[in-house]
Amino acid sequence: MAEYTPFEMIAYTGSRVLEDNTIVFVGTGLPIIASIHAQLTHAPGLGIIFEAGPLTPVLEMGMPLSVGDTRACRKACYLKGLSSVFELTQRGHADFAFIGGAQIDMYGNVNSTFEGGTYTKAQTRFPGSGGAGAMAANCEKSIIIMALEPRRFVNQLDFVTSIGFGDGAENYREKAGVMGSGPYRVITNEALFGFDEGTRRMMLLEVAPGRTADDIKKKVSFDLLVSSDLKEMAQPTEKDLRLLREECDPDGFFLARKLK
Template identity: 45%
Template sequence: MARTVEFTDTEFMIAQGARLLEDGKTFFVGWGIPQIVAILGQRLYVPDVIQLFEFGAVGPQSVLPFVRGTMGGPQNTYRSIQWLNMNWAFAYSASGYMDYGMLGALQIDPYGNINSTFLGGTYRNPGRRFAGSGGGNQVASHCWKTIIVIRHEGRRFVPKVDFLTSPGYLTGPGAREKAGLPAGTGPYRVVTSKALFGFDGETKRITLLAVLRGLDPDDVVKDLGFRPLMSKEIEEIPPPTPEELRLLREEIDPSRFLIRGEWMSASA
């Protein structure tokens, strides 16, 4: 009989993100969940991934446990191969050296444009104000492939974002290049707490690729603010493995401050 595994939605997103990384490639790491993805991925799957942080840490191998609030301190700049600053960090991405980037988001639209600035109202009179771009706009503009991590909630998947903080495919095929963004770049995958999306090669629209084991693909997309394209074969995503969960809970974030979230379950 299949064993049931319990995990938080955050843990599932982190595990999925870690499995997407490619070894021996460069990875521009955004603030928050992407930091944990990078650590888990490097420990388990991609030992030779080269992390880059916008504050100028090139190739760090973080100390565990991960200390929340750490951005640019000794823990997450540990064992770097180079220490620089922000203008040089973005020089690495702008000149084509960053293969992957990873960002969190408040809202996403069908072309992978993301908002992390405000919700509701207008820019001058927002309903709720959040941190904004940070370096997210540069990551999404420069990296060859951008991975977006976002909670699977209908209100986050919207036909039009309240503020376009970081560019996806803008209005469709060719729009990035027409705007002057580097050619051949753009969003690659969207990791959610229930599913994995990609982008259709022709239309550049977000496309459901896989769902968590046990979930029905139609159920997964029915509450979203728009209907995504559906891949011909919807794959099944296994839940977090015992090793992924052990590392997250015992070594990376023993205080469970960052990996907490809503509890979910699936067959192991």
């Protein structure tokens, strides 16, 4: 099997999760790469929404470096600005939200605002929601990318930036006035997580080759459910890696980064 980096594994797994003939609302970086890879392989009918306004552009000028990159506007079938694409999600026209964050809890709530201290006197300040808060509230399913560390997979968030299943109550999202079915998958380079339908708690679905469920539990601060049908994560093939490196991110802006 070919060698690959942690970020290549995340991008490849993100691609696997996406489905053909659906619409994904992407954030900057790995979500864009995963979406392009999906279009080049199993999901040619996948449409991409970028936060700055484009809907289903043709990315023939190279990978956009941000959601506001003009390359994301090339031959878009819809280009009316930020407010208009968020209106599309409120009308139910986005199947997936693809977002990141700094912390996540067992119910898929995400913090990308601050860590430690208070909102006005934070120990660490993060970039904030961008559009992720609205994406998680309005898109049908949320896909979350996060590094697998106990300080990130926490019992209690310091701040809820992007809503998941709240406190886990069956009707929490309905009472909160948000749309969609909520968190769907959480992707790391070591594991793929989903959510139990009954309890809405995070569940381990797949582990990276050479890892066990106990290895993953040690990197999660809460009580993690484990699927009775636990699988090994699929690895990218030589063809997948060529597409990721030569077609999706040829300059290595995101895939060539190192884990800290």
